Amino acid sequence: MAGILDFSPDDRCNAFITACTGAAFGDGALAGIAVAINDNISTAGIQTTCASRILEGYIPPYDAHAVELLKQEGAAIVGKTNMDEFGMGSTTGTSAFGPTRNPIDPERVPGGSSGGSAAAVAAGLVPMALGTDADGSIRCPAAFCGIVGLKPTYGRVSRYGLIAHAGSLEQIGPMARTVEDVSRLISVITRYDPRDSMMLDQPYSHRPSADVSDLKIGIPTEYFGEGVDMRIATTVRDAIDVLEGLGAETTPVSIPSVRYAPAACCVICASEVSSNLARFDGVRYGPAVDTRKPWHEAYREVRQANLGPEARLRIMLGTLTLSAGYAGKYYAKALAARQRITRDFERVFCDVDVIAGPTTPTVAFRPGEKVSPLSIAGTLTAPANLAGIPAISVPCGDVDGLPVGLQVMGRRFEDERVIDVAYAYEQEVRS
Amino acid sequence: MITEKDIEHIAGLADIGISNDEVPEFTHQLNAILEYLGILDTVEDESTPASGTANVFREDEPRPSLPQEAVLANAGSTEDGFIKAPRVM
Numbered sequence: 271m272a273g274i275l276d277f278s279p280d281d282r283c284n285a286f287i288t289a290c291t292g293a294a295f296g297d298g299a300l301a302g303i304a305v306a307i308n309d310n311i312s313t314a315g316i317q318t319t320c321a322s323r324i325l326e327g328y329i330p331p332y333d334a335h336a337v338e339l340l341k342q343e344g345a346a347i348v349g350k351t352n353m354d355e356f357g358m359g360s361t362t363g364t365s366a367f368g369p370t371r372n373p374i375d376p377e378r379v380p381g382g383s384s385g386g387s388a389a390a391v392a393a394g395l396v397p398m399a400l401g402t403d404a405d406g407s408i409r410c411p412a413a414f415c416g417i418v419g420l421k422p423t424y425g426r427v428s429r430y431g432l433i434a435h436a437g438s439l440e441q442i443g444p445m446a447r448t449v450e451d452v453s454r455l456i457s458v459i460t461r462y463d464p465r466d467s468m469m470l471d472q473p474y475s476h477r478p479s480a481d482v483s484d485l486k487i488g489i490p491t492e493y494f495g496e497g498v499d500m501r502i503a504t505t506v507r508d509a510i511d512v513l514e515g516l517g518a519e520t521t522p523v524s525i526p527s528v529r530y531a532p533a534a535c536c537v538i539c540a541s542e543v544s545s546n547l548a549r550f551d552g553v554r555y556g557p558a559v560d561t562r563k564p565w566h567e568a569y570r571e572v573r574q575a576n577l578g579p580e581a582r583l584r585i586m587l588g589t590l591t592l593s594a595g596y597a598g599k600y601y602a603k604a605l606a607a608r609q610r611i612t613r614d615f616e617r618v619f620c621d622v623d624v625i626a627g628p629t630t631p632t633v634a635f636r637p638g639e640k641v642s643p644l645s646i647a648g649t650l651t652a653p654a655n656l657a658g659i660p661a662i663s664v665p666c667g668d669v670d671g672l673p674v675g676l677q678v679m680g681r682r683f684e685d686e687r688v689i690d691v692a693y694a695y696e697q698e699v700r701s
Numbered sequence: 702m703i704t705e706k707d708i709e710h711i712a713g714l715a716d717i718g719i720s721n722d723e724v725p726e727f728t729h730q731l732n733a734i735l736e737y738l739g740i741l742d743t744v745e746d747e748s749t750p751a752s753g754t755a756n757v758f759r760e761d762e763p764r765p766s767l768p769q770e771a772v773l774a775n776a777g778s779t780e781d782g783f784i785k786a787p788r789v790m
Binding site: 327328329331332464467529530533534536537544548551552553554555556557558559560561562563564565566567568569570571573574575577579582583585586587589590593599600602603604606607610 | 703707708711712714715716717718719720723727730731734737738740741742744745746757759767771772774775776777778784785786787788789
């Protein structure tokens with residue numbers, strides 16, 4: 271079986287930056303399945319922009335490892351999905367190609383940064399998509415759009431060909447309408463790749479099991495307290511009750527250091543961004559720099575014209591947090607917080623198998639409602655990135671007609687277990 | 702507190718380019734973020750280093766790489782098989 275998939279989506283949500291009308295596919299585990307790819311993941315011959323003008327027109331000469339694997343298993347790469355510029359945001363509103371709308375309610379944001387992938391899946395344009403997650407960018411839009419999204423364990427999926435913005439936190443991960451499809455997609459993209467030096471050879475080959483008897487679930491008080499919409503807390507608590515009904519045991523736990531997570535994640539992301547985005551200067555790719563001008567003047571001109579205000583703000587923040595006189599106050603402290611968070615999770619995972627709570631503190635909001643320069647949407651998701659642990663978001667009901675996500679976090683390299691827990695919940699409420 | 706002069710200095714270090722009318726807004730936004738980041742002041746440093754990690758080495762061997770045309774294809778300006786950059790002196 272091989273052929274060309276005719277893909278012409280009715281893209282009312284502006285989920286795609288680039289759609290490939292004729293997408294080739296082949297034989298394999300994903301034969302003929304349309305898969306959308308977040309636009310910060312390199313696709314040979316298909317424009318890849320990171321939703322930024324600074325990469326407009328850039329055609330990667332090679333595929334990311336994850337894309338290579340999808341093609342090997344017969345998937346049809348049907349397009350590149352919208353996102354916050356370089357992954358910085360939680361609304362998909364900072365894209366240079368216009369915001370994506372939430373298919374559940376077009377007046378609301380789809381979440382972000384992988385909002386295009388979430389919207390494409392939720393609107394039924396594709397059954398599955400790849401997103402990327404450095405502080406919640408798969409799980410937040412999955413929760414807001416009512417789909418399933420997994421941030422794998424750090425080191426489980428090769429980052430080769432993922433255009434880096436915060437490489438120490440970010441993973442490529444699967445997004446789909448069902449846990450089973452998330453499991454199918456992750457099983458294809460975890461094959462070992464020596465080109466990502468942070469990767470471990472731990473391929474995922476697992477079929478989801480709905481057996482959660484004898485499972486110990488930790489309920490962190492910090493995930494149900496201040497800042498979390500009471501109705502979301504109640505909805506998620508009800509979902510955990512469903513798991514209890516299936517034989518799981520729950521126990522309250524405390525992870526006090528998660529209060530540092532949004533700030534630590536913000537500093538580490540910005541610091542890495544200030545370094546990673548230095549390469550976008552119009553020399554090797556993107557809109558051409560004026561080579562007749564002196565270099566500083568030429569680079570400033572092309573970067574000012576082609577990087578959005580949010581990207582420029584974060585670059586400045588990261589430049590500051592790494593500079594002499596400030597690095598000890600911000601970057602070193604953020605790394606210390608990261609270590610505390612990692613240890614707190616390790617301690618809790620001595621007593622419980624997984625930790626469950628809400629994915630986001632609110633449901634999808636309207637553009638402009640969150641005026642804070644920091645994404646508060648990452649409050650409950652960033653801890654998993656800092657600790658490098660797997661975390662899945664699965665739809666678990668709604669508040670005022672808007673989807674709510676149940677987040678399940680697990681020990682490092684126990685992605686299988688968080689998938690099983692999400693699957694058990696999903697199968698129980700569907701039947 | 703970060704001043705407008707600091708912002709101009711940082712923008713210069715980062716080569717991002719900033720116009721005069723952007724300076725007040727960026728100063729305001731950055732100060733709001735820094736105020737929020739104040740929570741990190743209360744993090745106690747642990748002196749023990751992270752454990753459980755190990756370096757993974759590979760042999761330094763030549764491997765296939767992209768053909769020259771593919772590397773140059775996205776560059777805005779090329780000459781004699783090289784990528785052209787702004788002058789540095």
